[in-house]
Amino acid sequence: MTSLFRVLGNENRRTMLKLLKKQEMHVSGIARELGISVPVALKHIKKLEEAGLVTRRKVGNTHMIRITNDRAERLSGIWMLLDELLVLETKKGTRLSDILKTLPEIDIRQTSNGSYINAVDGREGYFIYEIDGKMSDKPINKYRINGDLELGIKQLLPALDKRIRIRVK
Secondary structure, eight states, rough: OOOOOHHHTTTHHHHHHHHHOOOOOOHHHHHHHHHHHHHHHHHHHHHHTTTTTTTEETTTEEEEEEEEEHHHHHHHHGGHHHHHOOEEEEEEETEEHHHHOOOOOOEEEEEEEEEEEEEETTTEEEEEEETTEEEESSSSTOOOSSSSEEEEEEEOOOOOOOOOOOOOO
16 A cells, blocks of 8 residues: 555645545546646546545546545545645634634534534534644634734544444333
8 A cells, every 4th residue: 555645745646635635526527627648647547546535436438537425525634634724814803703604614613602614625514623732622713813924724624433323111
């Protein structure tokens, strides 16, 4: 099996994974997005396949590439290494929810208790956010930005390590 770090060490392969995180794509579409030839794209896809990160299905003469969901979930902790740091500017006192609403990849849900991140890059679920590495307990509409900070958004994934059935007599 190909070393995962060797596979992720290539910028073209990291970009491919970012594209495939959003949707299944055909090889020529991936090549076009990256500005490389189809044969070069296929070599990169072969490395991703060997690492178990993508799967390929053939539809006629077209090869459709899809990210492998179980492997992608296990890599969820390092997705931030694949994404470039986004730098935004705002005025002091701006609510965090107001700046996040400007990002099309983030979906916010309003509840009676406040606003929360509902989806990132089309992935719905439960999300928490951290400010400078510390988890916040405030809804995003109640957090005011008063100085430079680094925002981290993390998805909480359900973990099922044990199932227990309880019966009442």
